Amino acid sequence: MNLEMQRFKAEFFKALAHPLRIRILELLAEGDKNVNEIQTLVGSEGSAVSQQLTILRAKNIVSGTKEGNKVIYTLKDPMIIELLAVARQIFNNHLVDTITILDKFKEDDDLITSPKN
Template identity: 40%
Template structure:
């Protein structure tokens, strides 16, 4: 198998399928939180654990997925394991996701305000 689950070595995967696998791999809240924290710089596992507040086994499992995908790297400093983003593009992706969500939620707030305004005006006696 190559880096994509279900794809035998040597089989060319269409780019759209590779992107879908990439986003599926990101599709876990703990993984996203780890990537957000690592955008600030290399972080020891104990700090990640304190910031995310999940069971150590769950964090370990999610870190392993990120490590296998090549998105994060792990280095050992004595008994401490420190994780870091493998490249700056992931940090930029997290910032882009935040911008997109902000735009989406802003649009919803504006729509909600319009709906409330329409509801209020229709409730007025005529």
């Protein structure tokens, strides 16, 4: 893989590296929304939402279309939905692994602390 592709990927993932941006993308995966709708759904200040949307727009992850006095935001590429689903699955896999490890520690701890008959 060439260096330009690696740089693109790094910049792309940096653009996703904020919890509010991820939440915004999850909301847009459900359908197009304006800033006020996004703000209400995330329970955040409009300036914070606008700031994150600006970053996502700059990286061509979302686009905005003016409709009257509102800007409607949409995902530029529907594959973002798949990417978020894969990220969720990776998280779930890590969670399952962590739970398995914790269960093993508990079993080992129970063996150590159990009174012997």
